[in-house]
Amino acid sequence: MLWTAFSNLKSVAVEEITVDDEAVAVAARAVSRQAPCPGCGCTSSRIHGRYHRRLADLAVAGRKVVIDLLVRRFLCGTPGCGRRTFVEQVEGLTERFARRAPVLRRTLERLALALAGREPVDPTSANSLLRLLGKLPDKKLGTVPRVLGVDDFAFKKGHVYGTILMDVETGERVDVLPDRTADTLIAWLRDHPGVEIVCRASAYAEAVRTVCPDATQVADRFHLWKNLCEAVEKCVGEHRKCPAEPAEDTTADTAVVKAGTAADDVLEPMEGLRAIKRRERHAAAHALYDKGVQIEVIAKTLGLDRKTVRRCAHAATPDDASRGTGSRRYGQIHAYSPYLYRRWNEGCTDAARLHAEIVELGYCDSKRTVRRHLQQIRASGKPAPDKPKELTVRKATWLIAAHPDKIDENNALKRKQLLARCPELAAVADCVRAFAQMMTERCGSDLGSWLTRAEHTGLKQLRSLARGLRQDFDAVAAGLTLEWSSGKVEGNVNRVKRIKRDGYGRVGFDLIRRQILLVD
Known part of the structure; x- marks a missing residue:
């Protein structure tokens, strides 16, 4: 014993x-x-x-x-x-x-990696655990991976980013770089020659070409499909009147109830400072983009984020620039609009009370959002309008981009009616179906004909997508042909998010690097 x-x-x-x-x-x-x-x-x-x-x-x-x-x-x-x-x-x-005995030290090291700098339950302090982590030997790279996966992740979203490198064949984490600049990746590739295939995001293309001109670059299929779905959503938003279903006939009794919501009573959108600022920003970005100025240069000139400039430059109108999954147009408050409008017309105009009622129905946003949503109705002094029976932009996008086997009969009928009402969206659906077939059957040789087909649709969103894919044609064709992808890298990027949550903002680069490389 x-x-x-x-x-x-x-x-x-x-x-x-x-x-x-x-x-x-x-x-x-x-x-x-x-x-x-x-x-x-x-x-x-x-x-x-x-x-x-x-x-x-x-x-x-x-x-x-x-x-x-x-x-x-x-x-x-x-x-x-x-x-x-x-x-x-x-x-x-x-x-x-x-x-400490070696067995205790190794146990505390594993505990420190798991706790990510948090205070443990036992008497050992958090600082002691961090010191143990600082003394851990760095991970040594044995053989340079033949298939290298490269992707970025956020230390602080929108501000500070890093780069994770992986061996796609074995799933082993190779290294973590402190930023996502091309110079840092170039230095790493020069110190570790021998990479033959690189699964990467487009931001790293130039760095790979500089050091490994003979290496095959592979664009990730997930991001290709994601970019296509985003283009489809913009196309649906451009033809947002098409998802509206034909109005059903109403009886005389219904007409009496809806007497105060005639077409001439529909509320006009209010022009505010935010809309004016959005219009000016869109015009300034377009003025420079049409002259051939690069996105990064425009962002520095206007003092805006690159993603904002790219969204404005690729949008035909200021409203299109604001349309997206994160905008107010798609907020969850709109799912409760019919209930709010009905209660408003019944005489309940207290935003706090209405907020409490829809919270019981599953709403989880603030009272301020409800108050702001009803502000136009309150200012007009008119009854709330009836929300037309229509497909939302997001639902219409899903109907076009979803796999046919995942659509039931009811949604299949809605999809058929939608495409029958809008020939432009029917052309978009044909492009989506052709791209999905090309991606699942690994027919990258058909990419050129698909790009020509997308450009001939006449839709600006698809032309913009095709132009971007042509600029990275070889990598996209390889991504639609070869078996390699960035799936394992993306999985570890999600793992990094969990590590950051465990650290509650206390993790620096050295600690998070050790956790990424050493924790199983």
């Missing part, structure tokens, strides 16, 4: 074990007759002196373990050795300058 609990004490002589309610104290001494010098490696048996070392070990039965170990200091008699004396080390129990 003793050696089961204290297996690391087999090479020493245990003289006494004291147990109380809080701790287990073990008195032991080293028994070897000689020890190797850490300087020259020669063995010495000349004893210079003795002293006691106190070591912490793994807890036993809920009690902390303290080992009082008597060790000896030996004299080194080798001429020319820089050490006059040295202390013997017991294998599996002691290390130079260490106050």
Whole structure:
């Protein structure tokens, strides 16, 4: 039983074990007759002196373990050795300058990686765990991966980004770079030659071409499909009147109820400072973009984010620039509009009360959003309009981009009616179906004909997508042909998000890098 609990004490002589309610104290001494010098490696048996070392070990039965170990200091008699004396080390129990047994240290290192700098439950402090992490050896790269996956991730979304490198064949995490600039990746590739295939985002294309001109670059199929769906959503938004279904005939009684919501009573959109600013920003971005100025230069000139400039430059109107999954147009408040309008026309105009009612129905946004949503109706003094029966832009986009096997009969009928009402969206659906077939069957050789087909639709959104794909034609064709993709890299990017949440904003680059590379 003793050696089961204290297996690391087999090479020493245990003289006494004291147990109380809080701790287990073990008195032991080293028994070897000689020890190797850490300087020259020669063995010495000349004893210079003795002293006691106190070591912490793994807890036993809920009690902390303290080992009082008597060790000896030996004299080194080798001429020319820089050490006059040295202390013997017991294998599996002691290390130079260490106050913890190796098994306890390794356990605390794993605990530190899991806690990401948070305060542990046991008496060991968070700072002690962070110091242990700082002493961990860096991960050494053995063989340079033949298929390298490269993608960026956010330390602070929209501000600070890093780069993760992976071996796509084995799924092993290779390295983490402190930024996502081309220069940093170029330096890494020059230090690690031998990469043959690179699965990457478009931002890293130039860096790979600079160092590895013969390497095959592969665009990720997930992002290709995502970009296509975003273009489809913009096309649906451009033809947003087409998703509206034909109005059903109403009876006389219904007409009486809806007497106050005639077509001439439909509320006109209110022009505000935000709309004016959006229109001016769109005009300024378009003025520079039409002259051939690059997106990054426009962003620096106007003091805007690159994504904002790109959205404005690729949008035909200011309203198109604001249309997206994060805009107010698609907020969840609109799902509750019919209920809010009905209650408003019944006489309930208290935004706080209406908010409380829709919270019970599943709404989880603020009272301010409800108040702002009803502001136009309150200012007009007219009854709330009837919300027309229509497909939302998001639902119409899903009907066009979804796999036919995932659409039931009801939605299939809605899709058929939608495409029958709008020939432009029917052309978009044909392009989506052709691209999906090309992607699933790995027919990258058909990419050129598909791009021509998308450009001939006459839709600006598809032409813009085709223009971007032509600029990266070889990588896109390889992504639609080869078996390799950035799926494993994307999975680890999601894993990084979980690591950041565990750290609650306290993790720096060194800590998060170790967690990414070392934690399984």
